[in-house]
Amino acid sequence: MKRGSSYTGIKRRQVCTSCWRARDRCRKLKKMREATIPTTLPAKYYTDPTIFKAEIDRFYFGRWIYAGREERVEKPGDYFLCDVAGESVIVTCNASGKLQAFYNVCRHRGTRMCTAPEGAFEGRIQCPYHGWTYALDGSLVSAPNMGGTGFSRFDYPLHQIACDIWDGHVFLNFAAKRSQLAEQLGELPDKFAAWKMGDLKFHKRIVYDVKANWKLIIQNYNECLHCPTVHPALDRLTDYLGADNQAPSPNYIGGSMGFREGMETMTFDGVRRRDYLPGLNAEQRAMVCYYAIYPNLLLALHPDYMMTHTLWPKAPDRTEIVCEWHFDPREMAKPGFQGDDAIEFWDQINREDWGISELSQLGIGSRAYTPGPYSKREELLYAFDRVVTEE
Ligand code: FES
Numbered sequence: 100m101k102r103g104s105s106y107t108g109i110k111r112r113q114v115c116t117s118c119w120r121a122r123d124r125c126r127k128l129k130k131m132r133e134a135t136i137p138t139t140l141p142a143k144y145y146t147d148p149t150i151f152k153a154e155i156d157r158f159y160f161g162r163w164i165y166a167g168r169e170e171r172v173e174k175p176g177d178y179f180l181c182d183v184a185g186e187s188v189i190v191t192c193n194a195s196g197k198l199q200a201f202y203n204v205c206r207h208r209g210t211r212m213c214t215a216p217e218g219a220f221e222g223r224i225q226c227p228y229h230g231w232t233y234a235l236d237g238s239l240v241s242a243p244n245m246g247g248t249g250f251s252r253f254d255y256p257l258h259q260i261a262c263d264i265w266d267g268h269v270f271l272n273f274a275a276k277r278s279q280l281a282e283q284l285g286e287l288p289d290k291f292a293a294w295k296m297g298d299l300k301f302h303k304r305i306v307y308d309v310k311a312n313w314k315l316i317i318q319n320y321n322e323c324l325h326c327p328t329v330h331p332a333l334d335r336l337t338d339y340l341g342a343d344n345q346a347p348s349p350n351y352i353g354g355s356m357g358f359r360e361g362m363e364t365m366t367f368d369g370v371r372r373r374d375y376l377p378g379l380n381a382e383q384r385a386m387v388c389y390y391a392i393y394p395n396l397l398l399a400l401h402p403d404y405m406m407t408h409t410l411w412p413k414a415p416d417r418t419e420i421v422c423e424w425h426f427d428p429r430e431m432a433k434p435g436f437q438g439d440d441a442i443e444f445w446d447q448i449n450r451e452d453w454g455i456s457e458l459s460q461l462g463i464g465s466r467a468y469t470p471g472p473y474s475k476r477e478e479l480l481y482a483f484d485r486v487v488t489e490e
C-alpha cells in the first residue's frame with residue numbers, strides 16, 4: 100500500500116475539506132450539525148414579560164380554555180371564579196340550568212363584583228358598590244338611582260364569555276371569532292369516550308404555586324426521560340422508555356404508558372384498590388393516557404381514576420397549578436372507599452415535577468443559558484414549542 104494515498108483517505112474523513120481543520124473543530128460544520136438538531140427555546144420565551152403577554156393573548160385567548168368541572172355548577176346559582184391571566188370570570192348556572200360565564204365586571208363603574216372563589220348566588224348577582232343587580236342569565240334587573248338619565252337597564256347586561264362542555268369539563272372562549280370546541284378537541288372526545296369522564300366525581304383538589312413558566316410545566320409533563328432520576332417511585336411502576344406517543348396535533352400532544360409487570364395503577368405500591376372504570380377494555384385497563392390539551396389542561400386517565408392539572412399562568416416565571424382527582428361515584432359510595440393512595444402518590448410526583456421545573460426556570464434565567472439539543476424522545480416538546488412560537 101502506498102503511504103501517501105492511505106494518509107489522504109484518513110484526512111478526508113477526519114477534516115473539513117474547506118478549512119482543513121479537524122471536523123469537530125470546524126465552525127461551519129459545527130453550525131451545520133447544530134442546524135439539524137432541534138433545540139429548546141431561547142431564554143426570552145421563559146423570562147420576557149412582553150412575550151409572556153403575547154403568548155397569553157394568542158395561545159390562551161385564541162382558544163377554548165379549560166375552566167373546571169361541570170359538577171361545580173350543577174344547580175342554579177352555583178358558581179366558581181377563574182382567573183385567566185388576571186381576567187376574573189364568573190362561571191355559573193342560570194335559573195334554567197344552563198351553564199353561563201361572565202366577566203366579573205359590573206356594568207356601572209366596572210367594579211369586580213364577586214371575590215369568594217366559589218359558592219352559590221341567591222338567584223341574583225349583586226355588585227357590592229352601588230347595588231346594581233343582575234339575574235343569573237346576566238341581564239341587569241335593578242340599577243338604583245339611575246332615573247332621569249335616559250338609561251335603560253336592557254342596555255347593560257353582564258359581558259358574556261362563550262362556554263361549552265366536553266364530558267364534564269367546562270371550557271371558556273373569550274374570542275369574538277371562534278371555532279367550535281369540538282373542532283379544537285378533534286379526535287379526543289371519541290378517543291376518551293370509554294373513560295366516561297362526565298360521570299366521574301370530584302374527590303380532592305390541591306393547588307400549587309410554582310415558580311416556573313407555564314411552558315416548562317407542559318414540557319415536563321410530556322416526557323418521562325426524567326422519571327428515573329426525578330421520580331424513583333414512579334419509575335417502579337412504568338418503564339420510562341415505554342411511552343406510546345401520538346403524532347403531535349396543533350391542539351394537543353400526548354400518549355399512553357403501560358405498567359411494569361404486576362402493577363395495575365399509579366400508587367406507591369401499584370395496587371389498584373378500586374374497580375376499573377366501567378367501559379374500559381383490556382387494553383385501556385393496562386395503560387395511563389397523559390395528554391396536554393392546549394392551552395391549559397393536563398389530562399391523565401388511569402384505569403381507576405382521572406387526574407387533571409389546570410395551568411393558570413400568573414407571570415413569566417410563575418404558574419398556579421390546580422390538581423384534581425376524580426373517581427367513579429359507585430366506587431366512592433362503597434364503604435371503605437379511599438382515594439388517598441392516588442393522591443399521596445401524585446402529590447409527591449407533582450412536587451418533584453414542580454421542583455425540577457423551578458430549577459429549569461432558574462437555569463434558563465442565567466446569562467450562560469443557550470438553547471440545548473432535544474433528543475428523539477423529546478419530539479413532543481419540540482412540536483409544542485413550534486405551536487407556541489409559530490402559530
Ligand atoms: S360599580 Fe357596580 S354598582 Fe356601581
Ligand SMILES: [Fe+2]
Nearest residue numbers: 319329330452
Ligand atoms: Fe415528571
